[in-house]
Amino acid sequence: MSHAIPGLAELFDEAPCGLIVTRLDGTIVKTNSTLCVWIGIPEHELVGAKRLQDLFTVGGRIFHQTHWVPSLQMQGSLAEVKFDVRHRDGRTIPMILNARRRKRPEGEFDEIAAFVAEDRNRYERELMDARRRADSLLEAERKAQHLMRDRALFAEQMVGIVSHDLRNPLSAILMGVQLLGRVEAERRARVLGHVQQSAERAQRLIEELLDFTQARVGKGLAVQPVPIDLHGVVHDALTELRLAYPGLKIDHHAEGAGACVADADRLAQLIGNLVSNGAAYGRSGTPIDVHSAVAGDSAEIVVRNLGEPIAQEVLEHMFEPMVRGETGSNTVRSVGLGLFIVREIARAHGGDMTVGSTAQDGTSFRLRFPAGDR
Amino acid sequence: MNVQKRNNIHVQGAGPATLVFAHGFGCDQNMWRLLAPRFADRYKVVTFDLVGAGQSDRQAYDSARYASLQGYAEDTIEVVREVGAGPVVFVGHSVSAMIGVVADLKAPGTFAAHVMIGPSPCYINDGDYVGGFAREDIDSLLDTLDSNYLGWASSMAPAIMGVPERPELGEELTASFCRTDPDIARQFARVTFLSDSRADLARLRTPALIIQSSEDLIAPLVVGEYIHKLLPRSTLRIVDNVGHCPHLSAPGPSHEAIEAFLGSLQFA
Numbered sequence: 001m002s003h004a005i006p007g008l009a010e011l012f013d014e015a016p017c018g019l020i021v022t023r024l025d026g027t028i029v030k031t032n033s034t035l036c037v038w039i040g041i042p043e044h045e046l047v048g049a050k051r052l053q054d055l056f057t058v059g060g061r062i063f064h065q066t067h068w069v070p071s072l073q074m075q076g077s078l079a080e081v082k083f084d085v086r087h088r089d090g091r092t093i094p095m096i097l098n099a100r101r102r103k104r105p106e107g108e109f110d111e112i113a114a115f116v117a118e119d120r121n122r123y124e125r126e127l128m129d130a131r132r133r134a135d136s137l138l139e140a141e142r143k144a145q146h147l148m149r150d151r152a153l154f155a156e157q158m159v160g161i162v163s164h165d166l167r168n169p170l171s172a173i174l175m176g177v178q179l180l181g182r183v184e185a186e187r188r189a190r191v192l193g194h195v196q197q198s199a200e201r202a203q204r205l206i207e208e209l210l211d212f213t214q215a216r217v218g219k220g221l222a223v224q225p226v227p228i229d230l231h232g233v234v235h236d237a238l239t240e241l242r243l244a245y246p247g248l249k250i251d252h253h254a255e256g257a258g259a260c261v262a263d264a265d266r267l268a269q270l271i272g273n274l275v276s277n278g279a280a281y282g283r284s285g286t287p288i289d290v291h292s293a294v295a296g297d298s299a300e301i302v303v304r305n306l307g308e309p310i311a312q313e314v315l316e317h318m319f320e321p322m323v324r325g326e327t328g329s330n331t332v333r334s335v336g337l338g339l340f341i342v343r344e345i346a347r348a349h350g351g352d353m354t355v356g357s358t359a360q361d362g363t364s365f366r367l368r369f370p371a372g373d374r
Numbered sequence: 375m376n377v378q379k380r381n382n383i384h385v386q387g388a389g390p391a392t393l394v395f396a397h398g399f400g401c402d403q404n405m406w407r408l409l410a411p412r413f414a415d416r417y418k419v420v421t422f423d424l425v426g427a428g429q430s431d432r433q434a435y436d437s438a439r440y441a442s443l444q445g446y447a448e449d450t451i452e453v454v455r456e457v458g459a460g461p462v463v464f465v466g467h468s469v470s471a472m473i474g475v476v477a478d479l480k481a482p483g484t485f486a487a488h489v490m491i492g493p494s495p496c497y498i499n500d501g502d503y504v505g506g507f508a509r510e511d512i513d514s515l516l517d518t519l520d521s522n523y524l525g526w527a528s529s530m531a532p533a534i535m536g537v538p539e540r541p542e543l544g545e546e547l548t549a550s551f552c553r554t555d556p557d558i559a560r561q562f563a564r565v566t567f568l569s570d571s572r573a574d575l576a577r578l579r580t581p582a583l584i585i586q587s588s589e590d591l592i593a594p595l596v597v598g599e600y601i602h603k604l605l606p607r608s609t610l611r612i613v614d615n616v617g618h619c620p621h622l623s624a625p626g627p628s629h630e631a632i633e634a635f636l637g638s639l640q641f642a
Contacts, residue, residue, distance in 0.1 A: 024623070057514045059514025062507075063515060063519065063522070065591055066468075067401070074407070082522050
C-alpha cells in the first residue's frame with residue numbers, strides 16, 4: 001500500500017478550481033490547466049500576455065475597476081464575486097471568484113480561485129426574475145388601490161355636487177307649484193315658465209349624468225352619424241339657444257359648404273354646452289361668436305367668447321370631469337360635466353376638442369372631426 | 375435636514391483653504407484614505423459619502439432626487455456650505471468630477487478650483503466623440519451588478535478570507551465599503567454611465583486640474599484630452615497608472631500633481 005500523494009505542482013495544476021496569480025495591475029503570471037480548459041485558452045496565451053480583467057465582458061471590466069480593485073486594495077481580500085468570463089469561442093461562463101492579496105518574497109500578488117457557477121447562476125437569475133415579478137405585481141397592486149381610492153373619492157364628490165345642483169331647480173319647481181295655487185291667472189303663465197325652466201335644468205343635469213356614466217363606464221358616447229348640413233344644424237341649435245338666453249347676442253358665421261357626416265342631436269348638445277359655458281364665463285354684454293366650416297376632409301365648429309384669459313394650467317384640465325370655472329353664476333352651474341361631455345361627443349365623431357385663451361381674442365373652443373364620406 | 379449625518383461628513387486638519395473630496399461610483403469616502411490625509415497638515419480636509427453609499431443616511435435616498443447628477447450636486451453645495459471655510463477646492467473622482475461641475479454652475483463662486491480624477495463627461499460614444507463605451511456595455515455592467523446582488527448584499531469577505539496582512543480598513547468599515555442597496559447601485563450606475571455632461575462642462579470657467587491615468591479603461595486618455603481642450607483654464611497631468619483609481623494605486627504621483635496645482639492657486 002503506497003502512501004504517496006501527488007506533488008504540489010500537480011495539485012495546483014489539476015485542482016478542482018481555476019487558479020490564477022496576477023500582479024497588482026492584473027497581469028497573469030501563473031495559472032492552472034483547470035482554468036485553461038474551462039475557458040479554452042492555453043496557458044502560454046495567458047501568462048504574461050493577458051490581464052485578469054481581459055477575460056471579462058466589458059461590463060465586468062467596469063465592475064472590476066469600480067468594485068474589485070478598490071475592495072482588494074482596501075480589504076486585502078474578496079469573496080464570491082461573480083463575473084462572466086469569456087470563453088475563446090465567444091460564449092461566457094459565469095464564475096465565482098475569490099481573491100487574496102499576498103506579499104511574498106518575490107513581490108506582491110493577487111491570488112485568485114475561480115469556480116464555474118452555471119447552476120448557481122441559473123438559480124440566482126430565477127430568484128431575481130421572481131423578485132422582479134413580485135416587485136411589478138406589488139407596483140400594479142399599489143396602482144390599482146390608488147385608482148380605486150380615486151374612484152371612490154370621485155363618486156363621493158359627485159354625489160355631493162349632484163345633490164347640491166339638483167336641489168336648486170327642484171326647490172324652484174316646488175316653490176312655483178305652491179305659488180300656482182295662490183296667484184291670479186295672468187301671473188300663472190310666468191310662474192309656469194319658471195317651473196318649466198327649472199324642470200328642464202334638472203332634466204339636463206340627469207341627462208348629462210347618464211351621458212357621463214355611459215362615456216366613463218361603457219365604451220364612450222353613442223352617436224348615430226348621418227349626412228347632415230353642418231351650418232343648418234348650428235343655425236337651428238343657435239335659434240333655440242337665443243330663446244333660452246334672451247339677453248345674449250349669439251353670432252353665427254358659416255363658411256363654405258356644410259355637408260358632412262355627424263349626429264345632429266349630439267352636435268346641438270355640444271353647441272348648447274359650449275354656448276352656456278360662454279354665457280357663464282364670458283364678459284357680460286359681449287357677444288358669443290360661433291363659426292362653422294367644412295374644409296377639405298374635416299369639419300369644425302368654433303365657439304368663442306370674450307373675457308379674462310384662462311390660465312394655461314386650467315386650460316390643460318378643462319375637459320376633465322368636475323372641473324369648473326371660478327366665476328360661474330348660480331343659474332348656469334352644473335356638475336362640471338358639460339365640457340367633459342363635449343369632448344366625448346367630439347371623440348365619438350373621431351375628432352377632438354382644443355381650447356385656447358388670450359386676453360385679446362378671448363377663449364375659443366374648437367371642435368374638429370373628419371367630415372366623413374358624404 | 376442634517377447634512378452632516380446625511381452625507382457622513384468627516385473633517386480633518388485646518389488651513390487657509392478647504393479641500394472637499396468626493397468619491398465616485400462603486401465605493402465610499404474610504405477611497406481617499408491614502409490621499410486625503412496627506413493634505414491635512416496645511417488644509418482643512420473634508421470627505422463625505424454620496425447618499426446611498428458608505429455610511430450615508432440611506433433613509434435620505436430618494437429615487438426622484440437622485441435620478442440625475444442634479445440631486446448629488448445640490449447635496450455637494452450643502453456640504454460645502456456646512457463645513458467649507460476659505461476658498462474651496464473640489465476634488466472629485468470619476469462621476470463626482472461632473473457632480474462638481476454641475477454644482478459649480480448651480481452655485482457659481484462655491485468653488486475656487488476643481489481637481490478632477492479620472493473624469494469623463496460622457497461614457498458612451500457619440501458620433502465623433504469617443505467616450506469608450508457602447509450602450510450595450512452599460513447594460514452588461516448592470517447585468518454584472520445584478521448578478522452580484524446576492525453575494526454583494528450578504529458578503530462577509532474578511533471573515534471568510536481570513537484577516538488580510540495589511541488591511542487599509544478596519545473591520546467596521548469593511549462592512550460597508552463598496553456595498554450598497556442593489557436598487558440604489560443600479561440607479562446610480564445608470565446616472566453615472568448614461569449622463570452626458572458635455573454641455574455643462576463647456577460652461578465651466580473655474581480653474582481645473584485633470585488627473586488622467588496613463589491607462590484607464592473607464593476614462594481613457596482621449597477623454598482627458600477632450601476635457602482639457604474644452605476647459606480654457608485647465609491643466610492636464612498624466613499619472614503613470616493602470617486603472618481608474620490613481621488615488622489608490624498611485625497616491626504619491628497623484629499627491630504631487632495636486633500639490634503643484636494648489637501651489638499655483640496661491641491660497642496661503
